[in-house]
Amino acid sequence: MKNFMKITKFHNDKGYSLIELVVVIAIMIAVVGVITPMLYNGPSNKTKQDVETFNSMIGKNSVNSMAKQNRALELGYDSTKNFYYVATGTLTTTGGAGSLNYTFTPDETRTFAEKDTVQYCYYSTHEPAHSGEYLKHTEAGSLMTLDPGQKMYFRLDKTKGNFKPVIITSSTGSPIVDEGANEYVKYVYFNYEEKATRGCRLYKDTGKHDVFKE
Numbered sequence: 048m049k050n051f052m053k054i055t056k057f058h059n060d061k062g063y064s065l066i067e068l069v070v071v072i073a074i075m076i077a078v079v080g081v082i083t084p085m086l087y088n089g090p091s092n093k094t095k096q097d098v099e100t101f102n103s104m105i106g107k108n109s110v111n112s113m114a115k116q117n118r119a120l121e122l123g124y125d126s127t128k129n130f131y132y133v134a135t136g137t138l139t140t141t142g143g144a145g146s147l148n149y150t151f152t153p154d155e156t157r158t159f160a161e162k163d164t165v166q167y168c169y170y171s172t173h174e175p176a177h178s179g180e181y182l183k184h185t186e187a188g189s190l191m192t193l194d195p196g197q198k199m200y201f202r203l204d205k206t207k208g209n210f211k212p213v214i215i216t217s218s219t220g221s222p223i224v225d226e227g228a229n230e231y232v233k234y235v236y237f238n239y240e241e242k243a244t245r246g247c248r249l250y251k252d253t254g255k256h257d258v259f260k261e
Contacts, residue, residue, distance in 0.1 A: 089243075090239040090240065090242035090243035091243045091260075093160040093162075093163065093239045093243070094160075094163070094237045094238070094239050094243045094244060094245040094260075095245060095260075096160070097159040097160055097163055097237040097239075097245070098237050098245040098246065098247055098258045099258065100133065100157050100159065101122075101133055101159075101235065101237070101247050101258075102247055102256060102257075102258050104120060104133045104134075104135055104155075104157060105120060105201065105247070105249075105256050106256075107135055107155070108120040108135050108201065108203065109203050109254060111135060112202070112203040112205050113203075113205050115137075116205075117137050117138055117139055118135070118136075118137060118138070118202070118203070119135075119136065119137070119138035119151065119200045119201065119202045119214075120133060120134070120135055120200065120201040120202075121133065121134045121135075121136065121138075121151050121153065121198055121199070121200055122165065122193060122198070122199040122200075122201070122235070123193070123197070123198040123199070124165075124193065124194070124195040124196070124197070125158075126195045126196070128158075129161055130158050130159055130160070130161045130163070131158070131159045131163055131164075131165045131193070132156055132157065132158045132159065133156070133157050133159070134151075134153035134154075134155060134156040134157070135153065135154060135155050136151055136152050136153035136154050136155075137151070137152045137154075138150070138151050138200055138202065138214075139151075139152075147221070147222055147225065148216075148219070148220040148221055148222075149200070149214060149216050149220045149222065150220055151198070151200070151220075159237065160237075160239055162239060162240050163237050163238065163239050164192060164237075164238045164239075165192070165193045165235065165236070165237060165238075166184060166190055166191060166192050166193070166235075166236040166238060167190075167191055167193060167199070167232050167234060167235050167236065168182070168184075168189065168190050168191070168232070168233055168234040168236075169189065169191075169230050169231065169232060169233065170230075170231040170232070170233045170251060181234075181246065181248060181259040181261075182233075182234060183244075183261050184234070184236040184238060184244050184246065184261065190236075196217060196218040197215055197216070197217065197218075197223065198215065198216050198217075198218070199213060199214070199215050199232070200213065200214040200215070200216070201213060201232070201249075202214070203254050204254075208253065208254045209251060209252050209253060209254045210231060210249060210250075210251045210254055211226060212225075212226040212227075212228065212229050212230055212231060213230055213231060213232045214226060231249070231251040232249055233248060233249060233251070234246050234247070234248055234249075235247045235249070244261045245258060245259065245260050245261065246258065246259055246261070247259075
């Protein structure tokens with residue numbers, strides 16, 4: 048019995064083997080590789096997440112529009128929480144000429160980075176040459192910022208599959224730009240503190256959309 052205890056003690060005191068050390072180091076490297084991107088969420092990562100969110104919600108709105116009437120995507124600013132958001136839901140019109148109002152009922156809402164600024168550019172105010180390149184937000188002829196209190200609505204024509212003219216309202220739902228203006232948004236930009244910008248391009252005639260990085 049004494050000899051067995053001595054042998055056991057000797058075995059436990061010899062430490063880790065080389066293989067065990069290699070395995071532990073490999074695990075630590077893998078863990079650091081996973082955690083590091085989560086700890087560092089710089090401007091580029093923030094705009095990447097935001098434009099992917101917007102792109103995903105446009106796609107979801109397109110699918111919903113094919114199945115239901117009055118579907119829309121709302122892009123706006125939450126002044127109580129200081130961030131922009133995007134939501135899918137139902138857009139209804141109330142009132143008549145001179146007293147028109149839009150009411151939106153959301154069913155899913157996603158938020159963007161707190162320090163992001165959302166800007167956009169119309170088709171009618173700037174149409175770049177078809178060079179295969181995206182228009183940078185600093186080159187836009189009539190670039191506008193979606194102001195707090197304004198809400199922008201994107202809708203899809205379910206019979207044709209193309210985008211309908213954009214609607215922009217005040218916080219009360221009264222139209223600033225309605226479909227009668229026949230305006231289409233071509234670019235939506237997510238600009239994080241002027242340090243990183245990504246955008247989404249909308250094709251009005253086909254209802255398609257894609258994203259890009261400046």
